[in-house]
Amino acid sequence: MVDATSDARTTRPLRLGMVGGGRGAFIGAVHRLCARMDGQFELVAGALSSDAQRARDSGADLGLAPDRAYMSFAQMAAAEAKRPDGIEVVSIVTPNDSHHAIARAFLDRGIDVICDKPMTTTVEDALDLVQAVRRSGLVFGLTHNYTGYPLVRQAREMVAAGELGPIRVVQVEYVQDWLTTKLEDTGHKQAGWRVDPQRAGAGGCLGDIGTHAYNLADFVTGLHVRELAADLGRFVEGRRLDDNVHVLLRYESGVRGMLWASQVAPGNENGLRLRVYGETAGLEWSQEHPNQLRFALVGRPPQILSRGGPSLGPAAARATRIPSGHPEGYLEGFANLYRDLAEQIRARRAKRAPDGQALLVPTVEDGARGVKFIAAAVESSAQNGAWVDARVTV
């Protein structure tokens, strides 16, 4: 809950750099807003665009000192690592194909990393990052931002506490409609790179939103998929990557599930929905109305849990800023990751253990699982929906 100390600067804000996110970008501005929300970060450097002029202009827009508006991430990593007041953490908000090289550049110089998803475009790169993070002992946070919603954390806590009994069935979906028409042909920047295998990797809809759904199911259930069978579709003529994803899931210990992701389903905006059923109870959560969680025990009327309301546990409470009935949204959920990462970074620097709840942020290992999911789904679909191993040894 927000009180006078929630935005207390018990220490100065962390110095943040950003790669990507220049003029015209979307997700970079979201990262900046979320970093700013709780007063825990100060943006001081950026390699905001691969275009030199845009990099400079974008830096000026954001009040960066001209010498810290870099022309490339390599230059930035080198220069910032040398400054006594250099950045302590970098946010990587570029297209997928560059995440690996950028993350390595900063990790190798001892700078903590916040990275957008999917983490890399190949499993090899993903595993390399896992090693790099482990070697370095640095903080690495992957912004599967939906895990920051208070009621998603509540759901995870309830499953972990056994309130649903052993899990049986998991249904997860992420449904959009913005690529129903061939938006990429209109010069739409976001659409352009997301359907380009060079920049997005082997998965279109799969990587863009399918991974969010996959990660959400993992996060809430604490389970990992053992094997999957996928049927990828490309419904818009001439599109180069999948825009509809149907996957059957088999988890550890006999749990079964389904994942549907689509970007061609008219009437859906960001329909990320999770349903989990165990032997004694079930729960449902929907991203578009994130402040409620439906929980039903066998033989009892369903309950509507509310963010900030009765019967919630510590995980949700810690992720909550304002009282129940005053909705929090996407930005607050996303900002919870930034707040948690600030705690992780401060703890690492102070050589103390972080608050345990701050460790809920998806990790480099979760990133590797997500990349493996993409690879396995592409492989399964290429084999006409054969079951493919989705495990990754990390």
Add this chain to the structure above:
Amino acid sequence: MVDATSDARTTRPLRLGMVGGGRGAFIGAVHRLCARMDGQFELVAGALSSDAQRARDSGADLGLAPDRAYMSFAQMAAAEAKRPDGIEVVSIVTPNDSHHAIARAFLDRGIDVICDKPMTTTVEDALDLVQAVRRSGLVFGLTHNYTGYPLVRQAREMVAAGELGPIRVVQVEYVQDWLTTKLEDTGHKQAGWRVDPQRAGAGGCLGDIGTHAYNLADFVTGLHVRELAADLGRFVEGRRLDDNVHVLLRYESGVRGMLWASQVAPGNENGLRLRVYGETAGLEWSQEHPNQLRFALVGRPPQILSRGGPSLGPAAARATRIPSGHPEGYLEGFANLYRDLAEQIRARRAKRAPDGQALLVPTVEDGARGVKFIAAAVESSAQNGAWVDARVTV
């Protein structure tokens, strides 16, 4: 809409017999109520139970003449066929394994048939009924009752009119929780036969509710599945048939879909939900709130169509009894099938064409498709989810 003529006995009620539906049965009473609702049928004979005493008592309960409370369907078919005032149509509401023999008995004597679903327990029996119906020229209605909801018919009409453009994706599910525990061990009659392969056939959840979902998708889209890949689960220890069904669908002409049916999902009652997406629009309908239909054109705000409300077509109008905002439910939707079948039967007897809308009732061919669906899903699952042909030549 109900007006003074909607229950007009322009001719006398049709004489109805029933097989099954004695004391303690559920669906038989529903059939009777629905037959009675519009005043188009009069129950005059029954083979209500295979137990002689219960057959007699049940007949008395319902005011049947003692000599028309038969001890077996065979006796009833023979006797009624001889009476000048014999039944004109029979409703079959027994467990699945007996449908074929009973239907044949009445068809072979020239009596129209209303049959519960799934139609038979084997594809061979199903095809045999197709032939029998065609040979006889009789009316055969299969009570996939959800097709009787006005807004389901509206949805069908809109798809057929091209209001969604060419269809791309179909998501359908039917989710319950009543078999989350091992109810069949408690003496629960409905649960008992549904999980018994002898009486239910090869599909448990698959036949009980999966077929409803499958039929609903067919009905609304006008499409048939070409092949499917299924993953059947039995989550309750010792249960003999599936209680959770995950199916990938490939329709004609590249349409893809998913079907989920479950009877072990706590917090779900009769969650039959259909979502259909085309190139230009999408629609959603949910059985638990059947009086609304969500329709979204690309680039326009979604609309909430309401039974009896603005912008509905003739199919919904004909299936509607009372004004918008006064909810109609399961029984009215079910009764619409009975009303339509009354029209089909009267038309057949009068050697005239029936009202075209009355032909929306699922047919013996639809029944064959449903039985093939069960067989194909069982086969696919036995082959670890291999794609199996779901077509049936009828």
Add this chain to the structure above:
Amino acid sequence: MVDATSDARTTRPLRLGMVGGGRGAFIGAVHRLCARMDGQFELVAGALSSDAQRARDSGADLGLAPDRAYMSFAQMAAAEAKRPDGIEVVSIVTPNDSHHAIARAFLDRGIDVICDKPMTTTVEDALDLVQAVRRSGLVFGLTHNYTGYPLVRQAREMVAAGELGPIRVVQVEYVQDWLTTKLEDTGHKQAGWRVDPQRAGAGGCLGDIGTHAYNLADFVTGLHVRELAADLGRFVEGRRLDDNVHVLLRYESGVRGMLWASQVAPGNENGLRLRVYGETAGLEWSQEHPNQLRFALVGRPPQILSRGGPSLGPAAARATRIPSGHPEGYLEGFANLYRDLAEQIRARRAKRAPDGQALLVPTVEDGARGVKFIAAAVESSAQNGAWVDARVTV
């Protein structure tokens, strides 16, 4: 719940007559369908229209014997009272101004009465009917049909059991849009008489739907209004009766409330909604989704009670035909009144006490309260919203 005995004709159906409800009428057909639903009534006589030809034709439509299709209610009352097989109960479904005379005609001949609401157009007539019913010892049921919904009865039972604690606040509303334009000028029959003071009485929206809302609040809370302050509006130019009703309510024992009824609120169909708040819990119910009841204890997550689902009491159970998740609607709720009245009538004739639950049908005294409500609201509004006594001594 429906089982083989729910439609058991343990005795023959009751012989029913109807006044009003001829061709082109709406509510008469609803009454007939509801009477027919449970097999407890058989329509055998009618004075279906004040127009002789329409009365004859309507009788033929419904299969009445020609000599029992009467030209007037007076003729019908006289003739049926003399027949050994005369009607046992009459349903009065005419415009409001004729209810009193018709009801008296049948009561005075010993025939039980089912009467549409509002009961009369004057308090004097209402009190006269109270006396006539008491004198005669006959059954009199007033079709405030919304009281027949299972979850409305559940709500009443919960309030009576103290599950909400002492009641504090009652909010009730009934909102429609069908009279937003001047429909009465288009020849619309239903609109025509409802806005005509000669036939509808002093209240337009007030009598048509305001009384339903008023009765519903009474029914659920078990409380009666002591005084009210009303602000009646006529928004459509030239309309002769109110089409929007704002009322402040003061109940017995300090409970306060608000009632809003409107027929000029675009986007509302039959938005009858009740919210009741006590010291320890609150509940909400909406007619358009009648199978759910929201119940919230202080300091606990709200629960969604479901018709047929867990935690319901005997009142709801008795009013329920089919399992949870298969929606029942307006007609089933309405038919519950007919089923209860059948029990009342059979009990009266058998000189036994009826099933207590069958006594939940609104009574002649409730009718008098409803008529007094109309009169008090009209008076208050005429006095610029002064508080007016709403009590009636019955």
Add this chain to the structure above:
Amino acid sequence: MVDATSDARTTRPLRLGMVGGGRGAFIGAVHRLCARMDGQFELVAGALSSDAQRARDSGADLGLAPDRAYMSFAQMAAAEAKRPDGIEVVSIVTPNDSHHAIARAFLDRGIDVICDKPMTTTVEDALDLVQAVRRSGLVFGLTHNYTGYPLVRQAREMVAAGELGPIRVVQVEYVQDWLTTKLEDTGHKQAGWRVDPQRAGAGGCLGDIGTHAYNLADFVTGLHVRELAADLGRFVEGRRLDDNVHVLLRYESGVRGMLWASQVAPGNENGLRLRVYGETAGLEWSQEHPNQLRFALVGRPPQILSRGGPSLGPAAARATRIPSGHPEGYLEGFANLYRDLAEQIRARRAKRAPDGQALLVPTVEDGARGVKFIAAAVESSAQNGAWVDARVTV
């Protein structure tokens, strides 16, 4: 929409001071977060508590320079006005009774004011502030924060554009349950002052949330109430101010309405809901799901407008940060007021006209109307619900 320029520091952040909002306060932290969200303000001074030690500690928490953590607002106003780097704007987040004196202190020294609601505790004080603001030419924003929601602004724009036709009926409510029990006796700080006439003024629930509802109706309809009739309740024994508010409203030009505010309605969190009906359409909005707006034209299916979605106008677009389907909430809506006030302040200082949309923030005149509403409702209730003039000449 958020893009690289939305958080562009085209000029430096405005220097912000705060009165109130020290440790343990709620709304002060919300104001700070909202001020910070878009990078347009920097908190540099505060009189954060009337307790000296808490003022110091709170200042340190927030990183204020020790000499700018003042012991009183008077001291702060005097000192900051003299500094060359003094605050440019002050946020007043104290209990109601101190707003007037504090606002005057800063206005009189040429400092722009952001003030919490209700503006003052007497109409006289409110009118005095109106004069002070006009005399000074300064910016004064009243944080009726719900007006910052994009779809509230959309609703206002649609009404103003005539999309509903002439307005007829307005229904507004703000319903909570947090004061169902006597929370003020438990040492709860927020509850304590809100039910204390010394600090809250003459209205309890009336001032705390009733004014929000009242303002919201005004904001969306562009209409003002002419007269009102109120029935105030105090349901919790021993409570000194109203906790339930029932009001009938008569607007200019014949529009009628109802306002309900309650803090004793179990199961309600922050149920602020507005419904507006005109001759040709109606709309509904609910604060707990603020990203949707239901809009229904007569004779057309209702539409669900979505923040960021199709068919929205410029007012909503300007108030929107992220795409449709990613919910924005209370904080973003509140922050829109801060963003608009930043524009107003920058425009005033630059002697240019502000962006017209930035003028949507409730003004000192709106504050006066709100205070008059409280006074009129208290007076009406004291006169047993007599109609009282609610107009204020400003």
